[in-house]
């Protein structure tokens with residue numbers, strides 16, 4: 001068994017193809033700036049101007065073999081885009097917060113001086129923890145790592161958290177509980193097409209991780225099965241063998257119902273359950289209640305479909321359970337993840353090639369970025385800030401004493417609550433756009449506005465930057481180098497293709513320079529290049545669960561990436577997890593979890609009879625701050641809309657393309673109606689990539705998961721109002 | 730160099746329009762995309778399909794052109810109009826059974842898919858087939874295409890593959906939706 005774990009493989013889709021080389025151009029191998037697929041690409045650089053001018057497929061990247069979605073194809077257009085911020089910006093008139101107005105260009109020195117002055121004043125007056133850092137994971141591991149150190153060592157605050165709370169935190173929580181370790185996929189993507197059954201829940205794969213699709217379709221072409229659970233008939237659900245069209249927010253009942261059928265119908269791997277898991281008996285008792293009839297009642301899925309899905313998954317020699325934000329962005333997201341993971345644990349379809357569990361990581365570095373200390377309670381290598389031994393290990397690398405290490409902070413959304421209460425008065429925001437992406441926007445925008453002082457590092461003036469006092473121009477992904485961990489858990493290398501535009505700088509450099517001015521130079525000044533940060537970061541992760549110590553840049557280059565854990569120079573890494581059937585709980589066993597069903601925090605009622613769910617479209621990425629500026633993507637999807645089933649539309653007497661008012665207890669917005677039969681009659685859907693008054697997050701519910709602190713973006717109660725005027729602009 | 734063809738597996742399309750975005754990236758394409766992706770039944774479901782130039786063996790577009798502006802490359806690719814010859818009459822767009830040729834009113838010039846001749850003349854796949862995430866667009870040898878035809882052809886009177894041709898002889902091969910009907914399930 002061990003030999004399959006030596007090196008990532010190249011498979012049937014891999015073909016030796018030469019790239020086109022145009023005159024006066026060089027190709028720089030790298031990966032996409034956007035989602036967790038991290039498709040390989042070559043950036044075309046004009047050797048006369050040293051500017052990025054285009055893209056060429058990277059046929060030699062084994063995961064995606066040259067394929068890219070339209071975001072990836074046009075990603076290069078970000079770098080030299082006219083909207084780039086080229087110099088630091090300062091706004092002296094705080095009354096203009098929340099608008100684009102009032103910024104003036106400044107030198108780096110002036111911007112740094114102002115930040116240091118205001119941050120120091122605030123901390124002197126209100127204590128260290130009055131400052132906060134809100135970060136993101138669409139950047140390299142090196143940047144993510146240093147941001148955690150910057151918050152705790154340079155600013156000395158406990159309040160740091162990141163946008164993964166709106167993305168991957170439920171998957172992390174569920175995997176930690178089930179396996180004792182959080183690696184988003186237990187197997188490499190080059191196994192996906194070789195399995196016999198894919199059970200995909202809450203993932204609009206064709207739009208959100210499009211370059212997985214050739215592998216997904218290949219399963220069906222080979223005679224395997226595709227089961228998709230989604231309230232909408234998305235492009236992947238359209239072709240599924242079974243589409244489980246559940247009500248938003250009812251995944252836990254579906255997973256329990258399938259598990260019950262697997263147990264009742266003899267698909268339990270007794271031996272595996274006995275030797276390698278805990279919690280089976282208790283779980284078996286709990287799921288008994290979830291008969292097909294009861295499951296159907298809660299989820300709205302026809303009983304036959306539930307029964308057939310369980311039968312296929314049970315019979316399949318190999319199967320992979322996959323899920324994404326659809327199941328995770330709920331106030332029981334962690335439970336959903338563990339409940340779907342139960343299916344693999346009970347049937348023993350895990351810990352071997354072609355079988356396992358995977359989450360589709362949303363952001364480019366959603367995996368790596370959550371492991372190395374940007375989370376309120378985590379330190380590098382997935383260490384806990386509440387564990388004195390872990391703290392000591394990291395302190396040694398950082399050169400501080402355990403007493404100097406701040407306590408655990410609070411989660412992303414809770415930071416806004418603390419801003420509103422004035423516990424937090426200062427914010428350093430980077431790599432994120434919470435003024436679009438956070439739930440309950442009316443509250444979040446008020447919280448941002450109430451800050452005494454806010455810094456935002458970004459390469460475009462995002463909706464969130466509109467609340468800043470100082471904007472620091474950062475670089476795009478193509479103007480710096482470092483590593484990223486893709487959705488497989490494979491550490492890969494992002495390469496620099498162009499010098500930073502204007503006076504922009506990489507985030508790690510800003511943080512080093514700010515730290516020096518804050519009198520913390522001795523902890524930061526030795527970091528002069530991204531490589532220097534990488535070396536320190538590898539050391540800081542050494543010995544942790546997410547051990548990157550052996551993942552040198554050389555090894556990444558040589559073997560098409562390195563799967564963590566990778567503990568030393570001779571360790572090739574770990575493409576397949578749990579091949580030895582050892583899990584990471586102290587007793588080496590996985591946990592089968594007994595999870596009682598809870599409905600969504602807000603259920604439809606007479607006043608708000610519809611279920612609102614949100615998601616992505618293929619043309620945009622996250623808050624849209626990048627993709628909305630790219631002409632091709634904007635042309636393809638210029639504005640949000642609300643998807644409504646024709647029967648529902650008839651009830652409200654509304655037509656295709658008519659503008660309606662959509663509202664919930666928290667907010668309202670106007671959207672054009674898109675009539676489609678590809679959605680449940682009781683559900684409406686709006687894509688979330690848009691800002692200001694177009695943002696669907698004005699309406700979403702901030703009910704948090706008790707473990708992951710993930711807000712319930714995917715289900716709340718809403719109502720539609722017909723407006724008198726038709727088709728207004 | 731083994732001859733390869735563009736092959737369309739329409740069953741697979743997910744509507745991402747990556748083929749269109751990638752089309753702009755080909756050397757001679759001046760950042761303009763030259764093909765089409767349609768929503769088949771937008772108010773009902775998410776089915777989509779690419780509509781690409783099929784590079785007809787006896788192309789109506791070229792035959793209809795009064796100025797001989799549309800040349801056929803030795804690989805069989807039907808090229809975009811020659812700038813110096815095209816008179817902007819748009820006969821080609823009307824003559825093409827699929828309405829493929831596009832028109833630039835400013836330049837008074839037709840432009841169309843040239844199968845990324847910059848690439849395909851050297852056996853490198855065209856941009857659309859390189860990036861297509863769903864393998865709707867593939868770049869295959871005749872043997873590979875034949876194998877697909879065998880694999881998918883159903884002799885049950887319900888569905889046949891549209892290969893080798895839809896309508897007249899074409900260099901591009903198209904397979905209509907329905908391939909999964911003939912697949913034998915693994916268990």
Ligand code: SF4
Nearest residue numbers: 032035038039069072
């Ligand atoms: S957005 Fe994701 S799927 Fe699309 S090209 Fe980039 S990494 Fe690939």
Ligand code: SF4
Nearest residue numbers: 742743745746748861
């Ligand atoms: S790239 Fe492929 S899947 Fe996407 S629209 Fe074009 S043909 Fe369809």
Ligand code: SF4
Nearest residue numbers: 782783785790825829
């Ligand atoms: S499909 Fe139309 S444009 Fe293409 S070669 Fe045939 S006739 Fe000409």
